[in-house]
Amino acid sequence: MPGGRVLVLALALRLLLPCAGQNYQEEAKRIMTTTPVIDGHNDLPWQLLKRFNNQLGLPEANLTLLNGTHTNIPKLRSGHVGGQFWSAYVPCDTQNKDAVKRTLEQIDVVHRMCELYPETFACVVDSAGIEQAFQSKKVASLIGVEGGHSIDSSLGVLRTFYHLGVRYMTLTHSCNTPWADNWLVDTRDEPPLHHGLSPFGKTVLEEMNRLGMIVDLAHVSVETMKVAMNLSKAPVIFSHSSAYGLCPHRRNVPDDVLEMVASTGSLVMVNFYNDYVTCEDTATLADVANHMDYVKKVAGAQSVGFGGDYDGVTRVPTGLEDVSMYPMLVAELLARNWTEAEVKAALAENLLRVFKKVEEVKMTMQGTAARETPIAFEELEGTCRTRYGYSNGAGTARLLPAALALALLHSLLS
């Protein structure tokens, strides 16, 4: 009977043609097999500190079995994560106390993570390293220090962090440093101290350019964003920020700054935290895709990236519950007519471009001397510090240099 044959034909067709949604997912996975995602910001190291006091040897800390966090090894694999900037974050209340030591401990835990799981993680320090890790199918692991308070206003500390593998620094977390203003200044919760960067802050940024450390402007105030982008010789990143135009939260990037992102070849790695995505405490995958569309529209496809902020926040969108879900987001972008080239750019190529430019700037500055002028002692706060080395300089010296030297040498004698 004709109706019966039509039915069979229709059934046959249904079996042969997968539905459109499934097609995009497969396409996403296909693309991500050769171009996995490089995510700008993940706070797993902070979870390791909170839950295990960095004791990676504990059975509960086994990263293959770990549950209760957004991140573990199986999820990274299914999420096609090929590169990750792990955040070496210490809270603002360590400022003027033990921030430096605490930051070293977080840098150390990333190193040890790579040592303990060498089949999964490859700790690398340059764009070539990331590309090699892609080849060997490992998760390229880099370190970003989250907050200028971690260097305790010391250029020497900044340089040694670079030697230890740190490749970006977020200029502030949610507190001002003696040399840079943070986003809370824009909410009127805190008064501005520097209107961007102090003279010493500019020195810090110049030194970052010279070293080849990427400047990260997540968490900073709008003035800081503008000053930094005007001053930096290299493109910058926002490792985990979204679009102010869609959700007017001061952690997000306003349109005029997005234009500067475009003109400087910089990168906005979109944050998935609900509060920054919808300005409410719930969100969906589609809302995150809206941000990626928005940044693409205002700043261009070369300015978009992924900066999930997994394990640094508690409320993530439905559809993006953990680090295995990146392909679903990529599928949504494909469904919105992003080309394969645009998707690959957002996944990895934009970040690699920025990183290579930063490395180029370092090359051109080779041979220039390190910045040596220390911050003026009066600009520092807190009692957990000594001032030796300073009394000799211009300014309020309390002891004559010779007398100080003798006093110090006397204390050296034992």
Add this chain to the structure above:
Amino acid sequence: MRERAIELMQDARLIDGHNDFVLRLRIFYQNRLSKVNLRELNKTHTNLAKLQAGYVGAQFWSVYVLCSAQNKDAVRLTLEQIDVVKRMCNSYEELELVTTSQGDALSCISDSRRIACLIGIEGGHSIDSSLATLRMYYDLGVRYMTLTHSCNTPWSESSSKGIHNFYPSVIGLTAFGQEVVKEMNRLGMLIDLSHTSYSTAKAALNISKAPVIFSHSSAFSICNHSRNVPDDILQQLKKNKGIIMVTFNADVLACGRKVVNVFTLADHFDHIKKIAGSESIGIGGDYDGVESFPQGLEDVSKYPSLIEELLRRGWNETEVKGVLRDNFLRVFREVE
């Protein structure tokens, strides 16, 4: 005899265990290398020209920070001192940072102008009781840590009493102190026992799986100063196959005697050779770390005078080369 000494030293240039020049850079110049020419500087015992004249082939630069920074900004200050050593050794072609006994830089003696830079931390207070910080220092190139300076840490006891008031009830090494020593063994960082109390030194000698060093100490039998090493510990050191790098600080050499010269220093060498064997001996001048030096040994160009005296006293070439570098290299290789 003088020519013999120089010939010997040309062939086997000195590896010196301890120099505080980097502290002077902080005190005088705020670590601003652009303000100073390290080749000719004459405010200090040390400059590059004098090191070359003294046939120094390798120098451990101490990244000491004052004990008064303990529990304050010791970590930040230590990182700054490490940074200035790296910058210093990068900025002068005669200097080269070295972190291993393998390869050319330490073992090769062909280029008589080059000086290898090594880094030593002076005082456990620099790690702020954090094993992670210890590891990061190792990654930065630090290859020894003196367990204490003149203050106790929460986990180790110093030989200095009464200079500082930190952690007065700590004796020898605490359980955590033992963890520190074990981690140093695991990393391949030399354990330096100068400035530590005898309890600390004995405890470390007992648990360390690798040879240890005294980067700048002399013989207690000759001068009974608390910075010096008594015979029983020297014997333990010999069994441990470690090394005592004899120091030139006149106060610990001569116990207040008026005349302090190369003979005084050589007496310490002779005594230690008798107790522990010449293979346990090295040199750690402590230039720029203290004020008073023996006559004839006022700065880092004067090392040949010591070698001349040892030869005059009948030390043979092998023994002298051992003191100059071979004993230290043996220890470093073992530790790695």
